[in-house]
Amino acid sequence: MSVGERLPTNSSMWSQSSLLGKDLNLHSMSSIKNCKDNMRRRFNDEQIRSLEHMFETEARPELRTKQQLAKSLGLQPRQVAIWFQNKRARSKSKQLDMEYRMLKISYDNLGSKYEMLKKENESLLIQLQRLRKLTEKGGNEEIQNEGNKLDTEVIKSEFIPETCSPEFGLPLCEDSREIDYMGPESDILNMAQIADGLSEIENECNFESRTFLDDSDCRSPLWEF
DNA sequence: TTGTGTTTTATTGCCTCC
């Protein structure tokens, strides 16, 4: 039997149990203890459908509405009030669960984005070092050749346009293609600026991600989810 | 059939609002 399928509720049980809560005051518990153990029945599909439908339009219905609904479903007003209370609790916990999932997905995405940027930064730094060495040795022709070679390497590498974002202080890749070409030396300058920027970002990211992970510490119940 | 985990209904205690 699936969750949706319920055994039919014996409604006469409830009509017999009219002593259960004459009003909606959930705390007036006279005579409840005497019969609570043999009175509990799950609501039938029709009752659940109506309650769900009402909940969709109004999660906190007024007293009169609950009373009318109870009458039409053959339930005690108190049962309807309790059902709405429990439903709100379930709904809230579902909502929290969903929010957690969304946050986790976006955190994971951010993590992989950071790893990509980190790798890209490393490769750019290596290239920068090579170029610096070459400029120390001098030789415009050599720089020119190396510059062309590096252009090709950068294109070949795992450089993904979306990873270059202004939010990280980087020019968008398409824009960078439009920058006036100032010769190999300006290329080196640009790359140096980019690399320096990325190093700063890396330092910040290392710090932030560390503190984030430290806070969560992987022992939080949320992480065991 | 039975043990175990999950869902649903109900209770209790505390809090806030009027």
Add this chain to the structure above:
DNA sequence: GGAGGCAATAAAACACAA
């Protein structure tokens, strides 16, 4: 001070694997 909301919890009903 009463009414009603919420969080925590109990307990019945149910699902399901072994």
